[in-house]
Amino acid sequence: MLKANNISFFSIATATLFALSSAAAFAANTLNSVRIWAAPDSTRIVFDLANKPDFNHFTLDNPERLVIDLDDTQQGSKLSLAELSNNSELVKKVRLSKPPKQGILRIVVDLKQTATANLFSLPPTGPYGDRLVVDFDPGRKATIKQDSDRQQSDDRDIIVAIDAGHGGDDPGSIGPSGMYEKRVALAIAKRVTEQINTVPGMKAIMTRSGDYFVDLNRRSELARKGKADLLVSIHADAFTSPQPRGASVWVLSNRRANSEMGRLLEQSEKVSELLGGVGEIVQNTDSEQYLMRTLIDMSMDNSRSAGYRVASDILGRLGKVTKLHKSNPEYASLAVLKSPDIPSLLVETGFISNPSEEKLLRSDSHQQKLADAIYGGIINYFKTYPPEGTLLARSAxxxxxxxxxxxxxxxxxxxxxxxxxxxxxxxxxxxxxxxxxxxxxxxx
Known part of the structure; x- marks a missing residue:
């Protein structure tokens, strides 16, 4: 009798343990990988999951920590937090911790300082599946220093904001051999920036200087905080087939694009928002909305005119070093170009989806030729139309x-x-x- 009871107890215990382990093994979700993207003024952590995350979170202090509980989630077999690449000024470490109950995967983010955390999930898009994104912000300090003496000085520098497209969690278009648009854009942007900074009376600032994502609306915000006189965004084009090739330059239109390439460009911008994160929503609460609209329209007309002049010059120079997709600037409605007070344009340096152009875009010498053309157009414009109060206006x-x-x-x-x-x-x-x-x- 005692023997039978022992067998019965052992069977029940074994069945219970099996049921618990089976529940863990067959959790509804799996954390497959973790990626950290460090920007100068913020840090983004992306958790790649098999399915849409169901999560809760809370913060602790002394030391500063963010705790995330992923419901009904297990650790992926290839996940290794010990080997996680991290160069963040905010995040010290990401680790797993003892869960409060069975079926929860608890993640702890140890912080180096107090930071505000914004958490949101993103659906599968492009090369990525479901994601949980955490943005850490120490206080939203601008990465670009403001020139506090701009209004007082008669010899201020002309400021050009150079925007390298995509970055971080958003690779942009991917070439046939696996080349990322974000890397091409950053390499050319750095070359243009270096050249502009050699010109007395001119200064270039970058919206991103490394591999991290900057929200599309924030790019023009950074240009404005840097008191930029011009914003140039650098990209590499792509198409659904490998045949199209050639560089192009785009300027802002309030209407929807009337070309297939324009529609694809606008669509790719929406994809970038999903890949990189949720775009900010700007609301105008000014009671004098009609006056404000008129002033913005007037400012935008002037900016469009200046932007078109620079675009035309750059396009002419690009035509001497590479094939052109279109011989005149094209129009599209793009968030990165919508700053009404700053002339803005977007340069597509070639089709990364075309095998021959992808090979060219990978070449250091071709990148330099493209950078020279962009730089030449910018410098020629400001030598012809130097803003009042600048050193170039006084001396040129x-x-x-x-x-x-x-x-x-x-x-x-x-x-x-x-x-x-x-x-x-x-x-x-x-x-x-x-x-x-x-x-x-x-x-x-």
């Missing part, structure tokens, strides 16, 4: 080519120089101008 000679619709009064207002001064500098006997005429704009 302005040469103006008359275009359709311009008169002496229009040119006089643009450069804040009297009509008589312009006529005297160019030995003009009348107010009549012709298209293509070159004028020297005198300094006053």
């Amino acid at each position: 000679t302005i040469n103006h080519r008359v275009v359709s619709g311009e008169s002496l009064s229009v040119i006089s207002a643009r450069y804040n120089v009297s009509i008589d001064a312009i006529k005297k500098a160019n030995n003009l006997k009348s107010n009549v101008l012709w298209i293509g005429q070159k004028l020297v704009i005198p300094r006053v």
Whole structure:
């Protein structure tokens, strides 16, 4: 009888342990990998899961920690947190901890300092499956230093914001051999930045200087905080077939793109938001909304005009070093170009989906040629139209080519120089101008 009872107890215990282990083995979700993307002013941790995460979280202090409980989740067989690459200024370590109950996978993020955590899940998109994203922010400090003396100085630098597309969790388009657009964009952006910073009176700032994601709306915000006079975003194009090739330059349009490439570009921007994270929503709460709309439209018209001039110059220079997809700037409605007060443009350096161009884009010499073309267009524009109050405006000679619709009064207002001064500098006997005429704009 005692023997039978022992057998019965052993069987029940074994069955219970098997049931518990089976429940863990067949959890509804699996944590497959963890990735850390460190930006200068923030850090993003991405948890890759088999399915949509069901999670709870809380924070602890002394020391600072974030605790995440993933319900009905198990650790993937290839997950190794000990080998996790981490160069963050905020995150010390990511580790697993004892769960409060069976079926929960508890993750602890040890922090180096106090930080605000924003957690959200993302659906499968592009090369990624379901993800839980955690953004740590120590206080939303801008990565670009503001020039506090800009308004007081008559010799300020001209600021150009260089934006390398994609980054971090968002690879951008991927070439036939596996080359990532984000790496091409960053390499060329760094070359352009280095060249601009050699010019007296000019300074380039980067929206990202490493492999991390910057929200699309935040890129123009960083340019504005850096008091940029121009924003140039650098990318590499892609198409659904390998045949298309050639560089192109895009400027802002409030209307939907009227070309297939434009529609694909707009769609890829939406994909970037999903890959990199949830875009910020900006609401206008100003009661004078109609006046504000008018002022923004006026500012955007001026920015569009300036952006188109730079785009045309860059495109002409690109045509001398690579094939062009289109010979004129194209239009699309893109978040990165929507800053109304900053002339902005987007350069597609070639089709990474084309095997021949992917090989070129990988080449250091070709990257340098592309950077030279972009740099040349930027420098030529600002030498021709230097903003008032800048060192370049005070020291450079302005040469103006008359275009359709311009008169002496229009040119006089643009450069804040009297009509008589312009006529005297160019030995003009009348107010009549012709298209293509070159004028020297005198300094006053």
